[in-house]
Amino acid sequence: MSKIKIAELFYSIQGEGRYMGVPSVFLRTFGCNFKCAGFGMPRGETSHEAVDIAYTHVNIESFQKYEELPLVSTGCDSYASWMPEFKDLSPMLTSEAITDRIMEILPHNEWLDEHLVITGGEPLLGWQRAYPDLLNNSKMKALKEITFETNGTQKLTPEFKEYLRKWNSEVGKELTFSVSAKLPCSGEKWEEAILPEVVCEYEEVGTVYLKFVIATEKDFADAECAIAAYRSAGFKGHVYLMPVGGVESVYAMNNKNVALLAMKNGLRYSDRLQVPLFKNEWGT
Numbered sequence: 001m002s003k004i005k006i007a008e009l010f011y012s013i014q015g016e017g018r019y020m021g022v023p024s025v026f027l028r029t030f031g032c033n034f035k036c037a038g039f040g041m042p043r044g045e046t047s048h049e050a051v052d053i054a055y056t057h058v059n060i061e062s063f064q065k066y067e068e069l070p071l072v073s074t075g076c077d078s079y080a081s082w083m084p085e086f087k088d089l090s091p092m093l094t095s096e097a098i099t100d101r102i103m104e105i106l107p108h109n110e111w112l113d114e115h116l117v118i119t120g121g122e123p124l125l126g127w128q129r130a131y132p133d134l135l136n137n138s139k140m141k142a143l144k145e146i147t148f149e150t151n152g153t154q155k156l157t158p159e160f161k162e163y164l165r166k167w168n169s170e171v172g173k174e175l176t177f178s179v180s181a182k183l184p185c186s187g188e189k190w191e192e193a194i195l196p197e198v199v200c201e202y203e204e205v206g207t208v209y210l211k212f213v214i215a216t217e218k219d220f221a222d223a224e225c226a227i228a229a230y231r232s233a234g235f236k237g238h239v240y241l242m243p244v245g246g247v248e249s250v251y252a253m254n255n256k257n258v259a260l261l262a263m264k265n266g267l268r269y270s271d272r273l274q275v276p277l278f279k280n281e282w283g284t
């Protein structure tokens with residue numbers, strides 16, 4: 001039976017993108033190919049918040065659960081889902097154990113109108129071989145909608161692509177890729193982060209949209225270049241702009257500006273409902 005290293009498994013409301021407001025089970029897998037240490041920092045600088053938590057905290061082993069970890073206001077807000085220093089907080093679970101837990105956290109212990117978000121970390125990095133076993137489990141049969149929240153850099157294996165194509169073609173089922181492509185403000189390199197041909201391939205098996213995190217006009221200029229690159233590769237989906245800000249003070253500084261920017265340019269605006277609603281705490 002397949003196993004997946006699970007950083008978090010929780011029930012909340014999707015706060016971003018196409019399914020904003022939809023009750024959702026979040027399956028956060030462990031591992032990412034990026035660090036995104038530039039978020040919330042002046043250009044060219046990197047955040048040390050997560051590293052400081054790992055190395056200057058009196059006793060890192062005192063953290064037994066995600067909820068005990070400090071939130072960060074710069075860098076990747078889900079740092080514990082990929083930093084090796086926190087790997088022991090993420091157990092390897094069988095698909096049976098994962099689906100049992102999902103049934104426990106669903107309010108009616110069965111799938112009704114909830115949707116499944118497979119997020120990370122980067123969920124397409126290491127677990128593509130394990131998802132069919134998970135999704136074929138009898139407890140997942142009534143699930144109708146899945147979103148992969150990905151950074152858009154991982155190619156689908158031919159086997160997984162075929163599996164997803166079949167899953168998506170079943171009556172009433174809908175597969176979505178929410179691609180949060182990383183602009184230079186993330187601190188990642190353009191040539192490693194903006195891979196239009198990878199994202200266009202996702203469109204062969206599901207609905208795909210792009211989501212850009214914006215803090216400044218310069219970020220938007222970068223987003224425009226990226227959008228042009230995706231379009232010229234044949235990308236057909238919607239594009240969302242989303243304000244930077246894992247903490248309320250930062251988010252509140254630019255959410256209206258980003259909404260106005262989206263309106264002005266005929267693009268979609270995505271909020272981060274988890275920030276005003278739940279302060280972006282772990283498990284929300």
Ligand code: SF4
Nearest residue numbers: 032034035036076121
């Ligand atoms: S791609 Fe996502 S999970 Fe990975 S480091 Fe960047 S923000 Fe964090």
